[in-house]
Each structure stands twice: as structure tokens, then as C-alpha cells.
Amino acid sequence: MAEPIITKRCSKCKLEKNVSEFYRDKSSNDGRFCWCKQCHDKNNKKYQHTERFKAKRARITKTYRKNHTQKYKATTILYHAIERKGFPKASTYKCIYNCGAQAEQYHHPDYSKALNVIPVCDKCHKSIHNH
Ligand SMILES: [Zn+2]
Ligand SMILES: [Zn+2]
Numbered sequence: 001m002a003e004p005i006i007t008k009r010c011s012k013c014k015l016e017k018n019v020s021e022f023y024r025d026k027s028s029n030d031g032r033f034c035w036c037k038q039c040h041d042k043n044n045k046k047y048q049h050t051e052r053f054k055a056k057r058a059r060i061t062k063t064y065r066k067n068h069t070q071k072y073k074a075t076t077i078l079y080h081a082i083e084r085k086g087f088p089k090a091s092t093y094k095c096i097y098n099c100g101a102q103a104e105q106y107h108h109p110d111y112s113k114a115l116n117v118i119p120v121c122d123k124c125h126k127s128i129h130n131h
């Protein structure tokens with residue numbers, strides 16, 4: 001016996017389609033989702049997109065944390081070098097940016113090289129980090 005053709009209107013795209021165009025859903029009255037397969041898939045893609053986005057954001061946070069730890073380590077090593085090993089204080093230099101000011105702090109161009117630092121004044125240092 002041939003199955004009767006039952007159509008259903010998709011509540012998303014408003015098109016009337018054969019029920020076979022709808023995924024099965026045991027929890028609904030007629031056993032089908034109110035969105036057609038096409039709309040469902042589109043929605044899933046959107047969902048996957050946000051999942052990807054979340055994964056990307058997680059990666060960025062991880063990188064940030066890693067940099068942060070490195071920054072902390074570099075600062076600590078530098079501090080110890082100044083306090084205990086006679087590493088010159090930033091204030092013994094002039095800011096390398098020719099602003100005429102006395103350097104007040106060190107800038108780390110690369111946090112993995114703790115003692116590879118540039119003496120800078122507070123103003124120039126802030127502008128480096130704002131770039
Ligand atoms: Zn639809
Ligand atoms: Zn810096």
C-alpha cells in the first residue's frame with residue numbers, strides 16, 4: 001500500500017513540503033520537526049559556525065595566558081637581575097625614543113628573552129603597547 005502523501009508547512013521558510021522533507025522528531029505531535037531539512041541544515045551550519053568561533057576564542061585565550069605567564073616570568077627574571085646581579089636600572093638610561101625623557105621602565109620586545117630589554121619612559125612605553 002502506498003503511503004499517503006502528507007505535506008507540512010515549514011515554520012521557518014513557510015514552504016509547504018512533503019513530510020519526508022522534515023526530520024523525524026518523536027517529541028512533536030506529528031512526529032516531525034516544524035522546520036524542513038533544508039532549514040534545519042542551514043541552522044546547523046550556523047551552529048557549527050558558532051562552535052568554531054568558540055574554539056577559536058578558546059585558542060586565543062590560551063595564547064594570551066601563555067604570553068601572560070611568559071611576561072610574568074620575564075619581569076621576575078629582570079627584577080632579580082636588577083636587584084641581585086647589578087643589572088642596570090632603566091632609570092640609568094634615557095628613553096630610547098628620543099623623547100628627551102629619562103627612562104623609567106624596561107620594555108620587553110620578546111618575553112622569552114627576559115634580559116633583552118629596551119629602556120623607555122612611561123609615555124613611550126604606553127604608546128608601544130597601544131599599537
Ligand atoms: Zn524550511
Ligand atoms: Zn612593554
Ligand SMILES: [Zn+2]
Pocket residue numbers: 095096097098099100101120121122123124125
Ligand atoms: Zn620616551
